[in-house]
Amino acid sequence: MSALILDGKALALSRERQLHMAVDKLLAGGGIKPVLATILVGTDPASATYVQMKVNDCGRVGMGSLRVDMPQSTTTAELLDVIDNLNNDPQVCGILLQHPVPEQINERACFDAIAIKKDVDGVTTQGFGLMAMGEQAFGSATPAGIMTLLKHYDIELSGKHAVVVGRSPILGKPMAAMLLNANATVTICHSRTVDLAEQISRADIVVGAVGQPELIKADWIKDDAVVVDAGYHPGGIGDIEKTGLEDRVAALTPVPGGVGPMTINALISQTLEAAEREA
């Protein structure tokens, strides 16, 4: 058996074309141009690359972007001030604060300062709570992108046992809530789970969201499982070791070209939705 490859790159590309048409329709109907404000604090090269990818994506679908780049020495108060200005800017539909921020900044306070209607990256506590309760809110971009990918490939979630490895506020926790809302039975594991191999061996769906290169070993994963890797490490390595998996699992996301492109696509798509609500 050869695994179904969950091709996030191809899906994101085809959804970009649909997004461009939707943006044109919104503008033709007199709606406001969707504008995403991006905030990058500091000099981390990977973060700078991801922000540039988001800005490029906005351009490709006919949306606007407003870039705010702040120095490494930025304080929480300075960042809160910028967020407040963007919250009150009627031209800005969505706000993205790139994670991680330098350690002197209270990241949670800054995420939570983003107005809920502009939280298109799904990072606020309020947005998380609403989403977890099954209420309307923008989902955190990476898990929202994963859900879109799984839906596109008709991956059955209801009644399946999903094991999410990772418990971060913007990835593991919202991923678990979204899978639970889709009627999966969810186990959350993390770097201190003592019987990780055993937990994973029971999973129908494995989500690697722990941020450690190949922490999850291929031989822990059962035949016919669905394997979703949300890790990106240098050299095209994810959180899940892939050796031999392609021949025995049901489906698998590649790294690169799987979850990453769907993360940005979810952010862009939610920015359009925010603009449509303003229309």
Ligand SMILES: Nc1nc2c(c(=O)[nH]1)N[C@@H](CN(C=O)c1ccc(C(=O)N[C@@H](CCC(=O)O)C(=O)O)cc1)CN2
């Ligand atoms: N505020 C946020 N910060 C961060 C998020 C997020 O969703 N919101 N996610 C990650 C990083 N990230 C987006 O910000 C991201 C990472 C990777 C990719 C991606 O498309 N990767 C490509 C490979 C790219 C390369 O060649 O370097 C792939 O997997 O195919 C997109 C977005 C942390 N911060």
